[in-house]
Amino acid sequence: MVSVLNNPRETLNNAHKGQQSTAIRIAGVSVSYPVGKKHRKTILEDLNLEIEEGEFVVLLGETGCGKSTLLRMILGQEHPTSGTISVAGSAVERVDARSGYVPQKYSLFPDRTVLDNLTMGPETSRYHILGRLKPGFRAFRRQVREEGLKQLQHMGMQASDGDKYPHQLSGGMQQRVAIAQALMMKSRVLLMDEAFSALDPGTRGSLQRLLRSVWSELKPTVVFVTHNTAEALFLGTADRPGPYKPQQRMWITCRTGYETSRIWNES
Amino acid sequence: MPIHSPFDIQARPNRLFAQALSCLLFVLCIGIYVQTSAKRHHENSEDRVVPNAHQLMGGIHTSVLEPAEEDDYLAPDNASKWELFRHSMIWKDTVASGKRFFISLLLLVPAVLLALHIGLFPYFGAGFLRFVLFFDKIVALSLLPILFILFGIDEASKIALIIIGVAPTMILDVTQMVKAVPREQIVKAFTLDANNFDVAYRVVFRQVLPQVINSLRLNLKPMMLFLFAGEMIAASDGLAYRIAIMRRHMGMDVILPYVLWVAFLLYLIDLSLRVLNRRMHPWFQS
Numbered sequence: 001m002v003s004v005l006n007n008p009r010e011t012l013n014n015a016h017k018g019q020q021s022t023a024i025r026i027a028g029v030s031v032s033y034p035v036g037k038k039h040r041k042t043i044l045e046d047l048n049l050e051i052e053e054g055e056f057v058v059l060l061g062e063t064g065c066g067k068s069t070l071l072r073m074i075l076g077q078e079h080p081t082s083g084t085i086s087v088a089g090s091a092v093e094r095v096d097a098r099s100g101y102v103p104q105k106y107s108l109f110p111d112r113t114v115l116d117n118l119t120m121g122p123e124t125s126r127y128h129i130l131g132r133l134k135p136g137f138r139a140f141r142r143q144v145r146e147e148g149l150k151q152l153q154h155m156g157m158q159a160s161d162g163d164k165y166p167h168q169l170s171g172g173m174q175q176r177v178a179i180a181q182a183l184m185m186k187s188r189v190l191l192m193d194e195a196f197s198a199l200d201p202g203t204r205g206s207l208q209r210l211l212r213s214v215w216s217e218l219k220p221t222v223v224f225v226t227h228n229t230a231e232a233l234f235l236g237t238a239d240r241p242g243p244y245k246p247q248q249r250m251w252i253t254c255r256t257g258y259e260t261s262r263i264w265n266e267s
Numbered sequence: 268m269p270i271h272s273p274f275d276i277q278a279r280p281n282r283l284f285a286q287a288l289s290c291l292l293f294v295l296c297i298g299i300y301v302q303t304s305a306k307r308h309h310e311n312s313e314d315r316v317v318p319n320a321h322q323l324m325g326g327i328h329t330s331v332l333e334p335a336e337e338d339d340y341l342a343p344d345n346a347s348k349w350e351l352f353r354h355s356m357i358w359k360d361t362v363a364s365g366k367r368f369f370i371s372l373l374l375l376v377p378a379v380l381l382a383l384h385i386g387l388f389p390y391f392g393a394g395f396l397r398f399v400l401f402f403d404k405i406v407a408l409s410l411l412p413i414l415f416i417l418f419g420i421d422e423a424s425k426i427a428l429i430i431i432g433v434a435p436t437m438i439l440d441v442t443q444m445v446k447a448v449p450r451e452q453i454v455k456a457f458t459l460d461a462n463n464f465d466v467a468y469r470v471v472f473r474q475v476l477p478q479v480i481n482s483l484r485l486n487l488k489p490m491m492l493f494l495f496a497g498e499m500i501a502a503s504d505g506l507a508y509r510i511a512i513m514r515r516h517m518g519m520d521v522i523l524p525y526v527l528w529v530a531f532l533l534y535l536i537d538l539s540l541r542v543l544n545r546r547m548h549p550w551f552q553s
Binding site: 099106107109128 | 452460464465473548
């Protein structure tokens, strides 16, 4: 049902190679940092991975095994010690709008209302700081606000929530808005770093279902980092019966042989 | 533990009693003052050190409704109170000090913007931070003679003293605030296609602004302190100048109202900044 990378060295074989374009390509990536004077601690070693357009990838592993590091490198926030990472065909040098990002905390701008959070992406990407003085801005803003309201309702929230500030929302609501905010940019890659880890089980479940429906609707490439096996299983296994399609989902478990085998058994 | 023990952390004094208690020290101070004043006036009816209510009223009248000594203005017979006030010494002094104060307040704006850049842009941090750290340790008042030599004893040297005294602390403070903005916010903004200046001014600056205003509120007193130091040493007008020259002929009847007036002004500025902050940033939770 799920394919597992026991060893990060192993490259995933794509059954449909060539048919679909590669969204994220990780080639020979190693990360290590110096500990003390002589030793270096290796986090990731010679990792090769190709994630295709529209795949839902869950990175599962223990805390500190490098899954978040990998995500931050795809994002462009950190750089590999060696190797290259490319998203949408070009190498990642810095954080840019190629990927959407939903972190565990601080995902919303506290000084903006929910609706302003949603419209911020499209507004800034078209009109930068001084561009807001241009004549077309107000009309564009109205249009984006309407779109934002629609997106908000699509996320299962009410239009009246649009005027609230993030601190007035519950944690689950905040993450809903954060997903909506990332979707407003219509970027094809969505990177989520322990996005639901701070939520209580009930809220977490509803957000997981939301994310899955968003994915099956829009088919963005999703990389989801979690340390929770149940969550990984739920998000990573198909909700529909039928043969496993290798381009859909996959798992990477870092280093933990025990957990790897367990996933095999359960699925 | 008795119920009304002052050392009971869990005590719940009733509201009225708590209010009364908060007024106690004020009443006590005024009482002691009146007592001392009465006693001294009993010994010497011309006592100027602890003026009584009558003398204080006279002092207030002199400073508020009579033209300042150095002013050549002669009030016409039918002059309104407002017109008298406009030529009074307290008005002239407040305007003179206020001008210096607000000019330095305005000059702190570029300092805050510089701090934003130091905290956010690595090259700015590399270039400026160490220098500001060093500069912060220089005792501003020790530079006063140098400032007088460089700028002369007029406005520029006093404003420079305030800026040199307050700006480095302010810059370091704001730099810390900027660095405390979660990295996620900056990364998120970049994924929303923001450019560097969007991130600096529309994400980070907006978020730290309420904290910057709070920091400014704390720095109001140092600013006033440096202003008064400058004015007392070399000035021909200003609130501190008046207090300094009043000392020469023991004009406690004017000094005391002036001290309270300055405190009141400072309180007013602080209050307006606080209200402004709350109105402008309803999302901010300190």
